[in-house]
Amino acid sequence: MRDAFSDALVRHAKADPGVVLLTGDHGYALFDDFRKECPKQYINAGIAEQNMVGMAAGLARAGFRPFVYGLSAFIPVRVVEQIKLDVAHDQLPVIFIGDGAGFVYSHLGTSHQSTEDIACLRAIPDLSIYSPADRFEVSACMDLAYQSNSAVYLRMGKSDRGDVHSNIPNLTIGELLEVLPGNGGDVNFIATGSLVRTAMDIAARKYPTASVWSAPFIKPIDYTQVTSICRRSRAVIVLEEHSVQGGLGSVVAEIASELSPVRILRIGVPDRFSQHCGTYEYLLKEHGLDHMSIEQRIHDFLEAN
Amino acid sequence: MVYPMSSQVKAFDTKALRKTVLNMAYAGSTVHIGCAFSIIEILAVLYRNHLRYPNNDPRAFERDYFVLSKGHGVMAQYACMLELGWLKDEAIAQYFADGTELKGLSDSRIAGLEVTSGSLGHGFSVGVGLALGAKLRNSEQKTYVVVGDGEINEGPIWEGALFAAHHQLKNFMVIVDENGYQAMGSTHDVIELGSIQSKLETFGFEAATIDGHNEDAIDNAIKQLWESTSTSPKALVAKTIKGKGVPFMENNNIWHYTRLDSETYSRAMSAVEGSS
Numbered sequence: 001m002r003d004a005f006s007d008a009l010v011r012h013a014k015a016d017p018g019v020v021l022l023t024g025d026h027g028y029a030l031f032d033d034f035r036k037e038c039p040k041q042y043i044n045a046g047i048a049e050q051n052m053v054g055m056a057a058g059l060a061r062a063g064f065r066p067f068v069y070g071l072s073a074f075i076p077v078r079v080v081e082q083i084k085l086d087v088a089h090d091q092l093p094v095i096f097i098g099d100g101a102g103f104v105y106s107h108l109g110t111s112h113q114s115t116e117d118i119a120c121l122r123a124i125p126d127l128s129i130y131s132p133a134d135r136f137e138v139s140a141c142m143d144l145a146y147q148s149n150s151a152v153y154l155r156m157g158k159s160d161r162g163d164v165h166s167n168i169p170n171l172t173i174g175e176l177l178e179v180l181p182g183n184g185g186d187v188n189f190i191a192t193g194s195l196v197r198t199a200m201d202i203a204a205r206k207y208p209t210a211s212v213w214s215a216p217f218i219k220p221i222d223y224t225q226v227t228s229i230c231r232r233s234r235a236v237i238v239l240e241e242h243s244v245q246g247g248l249g250s251v252v253a254e255i256a257s258e259l260s261p262v263r264i265l266r267i268g269v270p271d272r273f274s275q276h277c278g279t280y281e282y283l284l285k286e287h288g289l290d291h292m293s294i295e296q297r298i299h300d301f302l303e304a305n
Numbered sequence: 306m307v308y309p310m311s312s313q314v315k316a317f318d319t320k321a322l323r324k325t326v327l328n329m330a331y332a333g334s335t336v337h338i339g340c341a342f343s344i345i346e347i348l349a350v351l352y353r354n355h356l357r358y359p360n361n362d363p364r365a366f367e368r369d370y371f372v373l374s375k376g377h378g379v380m381a382q383y384a385c386m387l388e389l390g391w392l393k394d395e396a397i398a399q400y401f402a403d404g405t406e407l408k409g410l411s412d413s414r415i416a417g418l419e420v421t422s423g424s425l426g427h428g429f430s431v432g433v434g435l436a437l438g439a440k441l442r443n444s445e446q447k448t449y450v451v452v453g454d455g456e457i458n459e460g461p462i463w464e465g466a467l468f469a470a471h472h473q474l475k476n477f478m479v480i481v482d483e484n485g486y487q488a489m490g491s492t493h494d495v496i497e498l499g500s501i502q503s504k505l506e507t508f509g510f511e512a513a514t515i516d517g518h519n520e521d522a523i524d525n526a527i528k529q530l531w532e533s534t535s536t537s538p539k540a541l542v543a544k545t546i547k548g549k550g551v552p553f554m555e556n557n558n559i560w561h562y563t564r565l566d567s568e569t570y571s572r573a574m575s576a577v578e579g580s581s
Contacts, residue, residue, distance in 0.1 A: 020441070040441075046471075051430040051464035058434020061419070063366070064441070082461075085421045086431055090413050 001159035004135035008142035057086035072098025072114035102241035103283040119246025133196035182211035191239040244268035317349035325384035333401030339548035339560035341381040343484040363417035374428025375453035376411035426459025436477035455487025470509025473536035484547035517543025
């Protein structure tokens with residue numbers, strides 16, 4: 001997934017000399033290729049995220065195409081106001097890459113864990129939020145972000161969960177992709193990022209008639225498609241490695257409540273900080289996002305009326 | 306390439322600029338008059354003698370960049386934009402009327418304003434990015450950023466200062482409006498700033514301090530800083546008076562937030578008219 005990101009970045013930078021990469025002193029080894037191929041387009045802005053985003057706005061205003069890279073705990077959360085005022089308000093084409101979203105930095109604690117980034121950005125106009133699930137979606141999202149010529153936040157979470165596609169999907173902005181076809185009715189899973197693979201595994205094992213949809217776009221999202229999925233479902237299960245407040249689950253619930261009410265189970269990070277240190281798998285379990293906990297919650301939800 | 310300064314034909318008479326500010330403030334029944342008055346001479350000199358806008362186009366690709374990071378002084382910039390023909394008289398007369406464009410703080414969607422400010426500490430970094438862009442393109446464009454002294458309480462200013470010096474952005478100039486006041490009191494009482502010139506020099510800027518109401522001093526200092534052969538970013542600390550030009554407003558911080566009534570408007574206009 002990170003290779004796909006690096007490859008796409010290098011590809012765009014080589015094709016467009018206006019592309020510049022700004023990093024807040026992060027991305028060890030990730031940018032080796034970029035620095036080799038496009039050294040003049042690489043800017044380490046230092047450990048100074050607010051200034052970095054302001055500068056990116058200035059560069060975009062001067063005609064450049066900045067990619068701003070950081071850990072998602074910092075880009076975007078630390079710089080929400082810079083993104084709002086300096087970039088989104090001006091409709092400037094700055095692409096923000098928030099790496100390590102969710103519990104990737106499980107051992108490092110709350111400062112490096114990022115489960116509120118989507119919620120922090122959703123209310124900002126003129127800013128899109130992408131959340132790819134695998135290396136193929138990363139490639140497609142990077143291309144769409146560049147082509148959109150607008151402000152985009154691209155969220156990259158756990159990168160080794162396995163592929164959900166077999167090749168780069170032909171994506172339209174806002175579209176949900178059916179990654180595991182079901183019978184079209186009954187239960188539909190809608191997941192994003194790292195939990196798409198999880199949703200596919202659980203559905204394949206427990207709910208063979210259910211469809212699983214990947215949502216690479218949190219905003220904009222295709223209302224018609226979400227409504228259609230909800231309309232034909234007995235229940236919808238939304239999964240994300242993000243707070244249940246303000247993420248994809250909220251998006252789906254908001255759309256459904258207005259256009260096609262259906263019972264929706266929002267599986268995500270509960271409204272609390274991590275308590276303990278441990279592996280990624282451990283942290284998922286602490287927050288009820290391991291396979292067994294998810295399966296139990298789905299079971300209970302579907303059993304209840 | 307050197308473009309003719311279309312603004313050369315304009316006077317940027319500081320009395321006229323202050324009157325425009327008073328007319329706006331009275332029309333809109335708005336605040337921040339003192340913030341605008343301290344930067345009148347700085348803006349007059351910049352627009353008259355330094356900023357280059359090809360074809361008098363505020364969005365010309367090869368323009369110099371003028372960033373008013375202290376968006377609270379935006380009425381001073383509106384007054385200059387009126388002189389340039391970028392704003393119409395009606396915009397001044399209808400300031401703050403429902404449905405109009407001009408806001409009480411700098412808004413980048415208005416041609417001629419480079420940033421959306423008012424939340425402080427943003428414009429400096431945007432300016433550093435503009436200067437970096439010009440450098441990467443080998444363009445002769447210059448970037449000027451006006452910040453308030455209170456504004457430099459903000460951390461990103463100093464992040465940007467480190468970056469500008471490290472990357473030798475010699476095409477970047479910050480002008481600090483040192484009027485000695487911020488919203489709730491004097492800078493000495495709120496957050497002591499000490500010598501701003503020394504601080505910026507320590508960060509790697511080539512800096513000078515001048516009387517921010519002496520147009521010749523401002524002009525000469527800007528020229529001298531640009532004529533320097535050093536690769537450092539530039540800083541001009543302008544010692545100013547908040548509310549300058551109207552004696553009852555000068556160094557009287559209530560004019561950060563006080564609105565004009567018919568009596569104070571008339572007195573202020575008379576004071577500006579009668580000033581030397």
